[in-house]
Amino acid sequence: ATRSTLAGFGSYLPRRVVSNDELAQRLDTSDQWIRERTGISQRHIVGDGENAVSMAARAAERALEFAQISPKDVDAVIVATSTPDQVFPATAVRVLNELGVKNGFGFDIAAACSGFIYALSTADAFIRAGQAKCVVVIGSEVYSRILDWSDRGTAVLFGDGAGAVVLRADQDAGDRGLIATHLHADGATGDLLYVDGAVGQPEHTGFLRMSGRDVFRHAVSKLSSSVDEALEAAGLTYSDVTWLVPHQANIRIIEGVARKLALPMERVVVTVDRHANTSAASIPLALDEAVRDGRIKSGDLVLMEALGGGLTWGSALVRL
Ligand code: ACO
Numbered sequence: 001a002t003r004s005t006l007a008g009f010g011s012y013l014p015r016r017v018v019s020n021d022e023l024a025q026r027l028d029t030s031d032q033w034i035r036e037r038t039g040i041s042q043r044h045i046v047g048d049g050e051n052a053v054s055m056a057a058r059a060a061e062r063a064l065e066f067a068q069i070s071p072k073d074v075d076a077v078i079v080a081t082s083t084p085d086q087v088f089p090a091t092a093v094r095v096l097n098e099l100g101v102k103n104g105f106g107f108d109i110a111a112a113c114s115g116f117i118y119a120l121s122t123a124d125a126f127i128r129a130g131q132a133k134c135v136v137v138i139g140s141e142v143y144s145r146i147l148d149w150s151d152r153g154t155a156v157l158f159g160d161g162a163g164a165v166v167l168r169a170d171q172d173a174g175d176r177g178l179i180a181t182h183l184h185a186d187g188a189t190g191d192l193l194y195v196d197g198a199v200g201q202p203e204h205t206g207f208l209r210m211s212g213r214d215v216f217r218h219a220v221s222k223l224s225s226s227v228d229e230a231l232e233a234a235g236l237t238y239s240d241v242t243w244l245v246p247h248q249a250n251i252r253i254i255e256g257v258a259r260k261l262a263l264p265m266e267r268v269v270v271t272v273d274r275h276a277n278t279s280a281a282s283i284p285l286a287l288d289e290a291v292r293d294g295r296i297k298s299g300d301l302v303l304m305e306a307l308g309g310g311l312t313w314g315s316a317l318v319r320l
Contacts, residue, residue, distance in 0.1 A: 003177035004127045004135075006320060008069065008166035010062025011288040012055045013275070014044040020156070027152045034156050039251025043159030043276035045144045052085045055162035056140035057098035059284070063136060063164040064099070071099045075132035077106040078123050080115025080280035082309070083142040084108060087199055091140060099136075112193070113247050113308025114183075115139055115280030120167070120304075120316050121181035127169045138164040139280035146195050148207035157250070158208075159276035163284025176299075176319045180233045182226060183314040189218065193309040215311075219249070220256040222313045223305045227261060230303060230315040238262050243296050247306030248272035248282040257305065269295070279308065296320060 019042045020031035034040050046055075056079055064071060077099070079092040092106030111118040116139040123135040140162035147155050170177060192214045197204020223246070231237060238261045246254050248271050258268050269290045271282065278285060283304050290296040300320050307313035 002128055002130070002169050002171055003173040004124045004167045005170045005173050005177040006165050006318060007168040008063040008065070008067025009164070009284070009288040009291045010059045010064070010066060011161065011163040011285045012058040012062070013161045013285070014046045014050045014055070016045050016047045017042050018045050023156055026149070027155060029152045029156055038157060039272050040156065040276045041273050044161055046142055046160045052081055052083055052091050052140045052142050053094040053098065055160070056091055056095045056138045056164070059140065059162040059164040060095060060099055060136045060138055063166045067166040067168070069134060069166060069168070071101045074099065074101045074104050074134050074136055076104050076123070076126060076135045077101065078109060078119045078135060078137050079106070080109045080111065080119040080139045081141055082110050082112050082115065082195070082279060083145055095138065111280070111308065111312045112310055113249065113277070113279045113282070114306040114310070114312040114314050115308070116283045117181065117304060117306050117314040117316050118183055118312070120178070121183055121314070123167045124178045124181060127167060133169040135167045136164055137167055138162060139282070139284050141279040141281045143208070143277070143279055146206060146208045148205065153212060154208055154210050157277050159278050161275055161278040161281045161285055163281050163288055165284055165287065179317040179319060180230055181314065181316045182229050182233070184222070184226065185310050185312045187310065189311040192218070192311065216250070216253065218311060219253045219307045220260070222311070223253070223257045223307055224260040226313055226315040227257065227303055227305050230317045234317055236301070240301055241303045242267065242300035243290065243302045244268045245283055245286050245290065245302055245304045247308070248275060248286060249277045
């Protein structure tokens with residue numbers, strides 16, 4: 001049977017780095033508070049010429065280069081984003097153009113911080129159905145655009161960036177490739193984390209609002225059951241996992257899930273300290289970093305998980 005293998009990895013971070021101390025000049029907060037509660041010490045924020053499309057395109061170019069795949073062999077681009085530059089055309093369609101893909105299709109997926117897991121699962125379904133042979137899956141986010149910079153409870157948590165992977169159809173993958181993805185959503189918890197309004201609704205602020213404590217409570221339990229489900233479906237156990245690559249929201253959520261898995265932090269990829277929460281971009285950003293610095297190697301079993309606004313959550317299990 002055809003499987004999707006991860007053939008390439010790429011990412012892009014805005015040039016401008018904003019430290020906790022810089023935020024503390026404008027907000028009633030401190031470097032110590034932010035580090036202790038979240039593990040975040042800095043974040044990247046877009047500047048001139050940097051936006052959801054440009055970051056996605058740069059990350060995708062790097063991933064294609066890594067995979068040694070020409071843009072002409074790309075069948076589809078799927079972008080996970082909650083912060084597109086425009087309502088339409090979709091970010092993915094603009095990215096197809098920037099990459100020079102002439103015979104492809106593309107669309108965006110909005111599942112907040114779970115967007116990359118949703119996009120990966122969607123791309124895998126296209127590949128296994130025989131509808132595409134090569135799909136670029138991207139998370140690209142400009143959360144700086146939807147933050148209320150006067151709200152210390154949310155402004156300190158997020159950053160901008162993009163990450164990408166190239167998924168390729170492989171008939172002889174053996175045990176390599178995407179093993180399973182699991183997706184969940186519960187609209188009854190929609191008011192715990194949301195953006196207030198949309199384009200053309202001037203009576204709303206357009207800012208992200210969050211009940212931090214409630215999200216935290218849901219995160220550890222839902223993410224733990226989601227990784228249990230992934231391993232059980234694959235007939236694997238915690239000890240088989242080489243690397244956990246979690247969505248990077250908060251070091252305490254990450255540690256909570258690792259503890260439930262009995263996985264030492266040495267086997268967890270952490271970028272939240274330097275990137276903060278980049279929503280749908282955080283997992284592919286972390287993957288790219290750990291593959292390129294040699295931590296994640298071919299043959300490793302990698303478990304990814306995410307939870308975000310919706311609430312949406314899910315997991316993906318892959319053998320590289
Ligand atoms: N600096 C200083 N003080 C602050 C700050 C800040 N940046 N933000 C909040 N506080 C204050 C609050 O006002 C409150 O003060 P009070 O007691 O006088 O009212 C106090 O700190 C405690 O606030 P809590 O919200 O109860 O703090 P908590 O320990 O829960 O930490 C946090 C807040 C970090 C947001 C935590 O709830 C959390 O990590 N939640 C998870 C949410 C998350 O990560 N969301 C990301 C998006 S969802 C996702 O990607 C999974």
